[in-house]
Amino acid sequence: MRSSLAIETRNLGRVYKIRHGRKSEPKELVALKDVNLEVPRGEFFGLLGPNGAGKSTLIKILSTLLLPTSGVALVDGLDVTRDMVEIRRRISLVSGGENSGFGFLSVEENLWMFARFYGLDSRDARQRIHEMLEIVGLADRKHTRIGELSTGLRQKMTFVRGFIPDPNVIFLDEPTLGLDVAAARDIRAFVKDWIRRYPDRTILLTTHYMAEADELCDRLAIIDRGQVLACDTPANLKRSLQQDTIYLLRVAPPDSKPAPNGTLESVPGVRQVTVAAGDGYSELKLRLAGDDALGNVLSHVAAQGSTLLSLEKREPTLEDVFIHLVGRGLSEDAPPNGAQGSDE
Amino acid sequence: MNAEGRVYKATGIKLFWRMLLARAYPRFVSPIREKSWLFFETFLPLMATSAYVFVYKAVDAPPEFIGFVVIGGTMSAFWLNVLFGMAMQLYWDKEIGNLDAYILSPGPIMAILAGMALGGMVVAASRAVFVLVIASLAFQVTYTISSLPLLILVFLLTLLALYGMGMMFAAVYLAAGRDAWQINSLFQEPIYFISGFYFPVKTLGFWFAAAASIIPLTLGLDAMRQILFSGDPALGFLPVEVEILLLIVLSVVFLAVSQWALVTLERIGRRDGRIIERRR
């Protein structure tokens, strides 16, 4: 019987053994720890996490490129450890920034070659290539050698490649990485349309872009240091913060340095503070227990000698959820820690 | 398309064959697309072969020795192709990011390697024919062929065993980093020497030649020269029939070892997380 789950992991773990010198003892790095996920068929599922969180390790395991060191991972009901070949018939992997293919072959020839690797008939392959290229606006470049394509167009071609073998499950690992706004929008439109047209197919997306995850994904898992911290729909994740209020303050410190946020966190009612430096000002994002705490905050800012430039109350975003769970923004590196993934 | 509206995907032998031809395709078209390859891989080897011919001329060697060099130079096209276009190719594919696509495809990587071999053989053959024809005409080499079918058989078996060895190297180099390139280069001239590219291998003595027979070109060159210059006493380290038998054994062994090595490496690669990692 066909499983109703496209992806399922149970206590999945992966430990890397890293040697720093030829003779040194290997050091263990935990990239994934007890990951439990259930992704039903037809779902657009997202993985959100900072660099080194373990996203790519998870995708590598699910796409049969890497073995887990503990636990179980099933794709389309098949075990990634045992049923490697059968899984490969049903999946595809697209990695952003990938540059594969032969420079002296045309776009169509490269895609045809990869389609044949999946066993497609030549005629089917050419038909699908034509259709897909039309959709992403590359049809007029069908006969261009890929060595002559810009990075963005080449990436679009690589992206299309993943869809040609008609996979049941497709893994999109940062697919819009490095693309300009228009190209990234084309890609997002393509995947939305694809999953709408084929509702029994599944997409697992990893991304750095919160807005992308928010726009595309039915459900999201937030992952950090190899562990899943939360897994829900974007709306539910945001709702989890609704008992808190989010304020955005711009302050100009007298000495043009950011305000000392360390002390701000000790102000009653302040749950979390993140600071971003602007040109002559600091932007403070505050998560407060309620509106009442704002008065304390403003008094504190004034006492520090800083000038308030602007104040804005905001609905919680996915980024706020992320900061709440991970303790830092997506662009900030994790502090050095042995339990951090090393795969990205 | 099948009844469920899904794309039909071949399996088994049909998939193997499709993968093989698909991977051979870039090899077939590359000399047409990048014409500079043709110059560097035809004229330059012809000059290198000629240099050895003139060494024999400088020491007044009998004319058949010039023929031996021409045959060695012709077959060097395949040897270089196996070294740099076959053994190194999976490593290069890893470097440019194609390897993960090969691995993720549902067919065996052996089909990819077989495709590289077929494409490589065809391209190297064009270079070999060029060297053979031009050098034979320029240096007026006379061939007395004892049996054309036997010659073709030996030639094909030599290629099978040689490319089988290339596949084995390709699998092994997959595990290596940049060292692969250097280790690979290590083989070029020593094999020219021990396999007797420019002189009859019999000159090196029976036991040396026997040890060198692990390289299919040693047996292949000796057998081909025996057929092409029949009756020359400098040739015939072993009878042609024995050399054919040994070439069959080598083909089977190399192909089996490469299959085993690929499976093993993929397993180790998946276990250690090094399967497609680029190491600069």
Next chain:
Amino acid sequence: MRSSLAAFFSARNHRALRTFLTATWLGWRQEASWASAPVFALYLILRPLSSVLILVVMYSVITDGALEQPIFAYIYLGNALYILVGQLVGGISMAVVEDREHYQMMKQIHTAPINGYAYMLGRGIAKLLLGVISALVITGVGMLFFPLPLHPAAFDWPLLITSMAVGLTGIAALGVIIGALNMVIPRHIGSIGDAVAAALFLFTGAIFPLDVLPTWMQSIGFALPITYWLEASRRALLGPDAARFPTLAHFDDLALLQVLALGALGFVVVSIVVYRWAVYRAKANDLIDMDTSY
């Protein structure tokens, strides 16, 4: 005077010299990055030893082992010296391909305030040093196991040093020419520098006297400084034992050096022109960071 000297020595900071030294360091680090020292040692010795053994066997099988003939020393030493050509030309030209396609740092090199020509030269120096080791080992093997009439006390050292300095300059320039061509063509299956060096084996009288070649091919040999470098170096090493063949016998040592210097200078000039052309063409046709993806 003092200040001009100081200025000269402050040339350590000069762009070209700084580039050259850094590139030499990089090349050396790359060569020293071998995983296994024994494999590296094999690499240094086995390849050149094999190529010389091919010639020894070819020669022996025809002459029935008459190794004391001057032509044997001619062939043997020519082959040993030619290792330097292969290493220098192959090393410089291959570095371009490696930097572009393997390390993918061509963009960084061409946007850094460095002297690109000096960089290319420097990248090949480590290979030259390794070539010197190989050539010394092969020559040592020749003295120990074959009757090569080599006696260091009898070497014509001034001739040897001069021919090496001038000859290697010309050969390095040839390496830059091939390296520059590599900048505008895709990566080939093998190393083009090695292939060119192997092909020039034919014209330079490295392993057989030019007299053996047809006249039209001899004229190519006469146009290459490598031919005169090999002859001058052989004369410096073998002294009166050096085999003299009609083609170059009428050149005395000084004339040989003069022709060599002129040829080397010509190669240097051509290399500068070709290098500039290649950089221009690579930039005009967007080939600087080309990825052959073959």
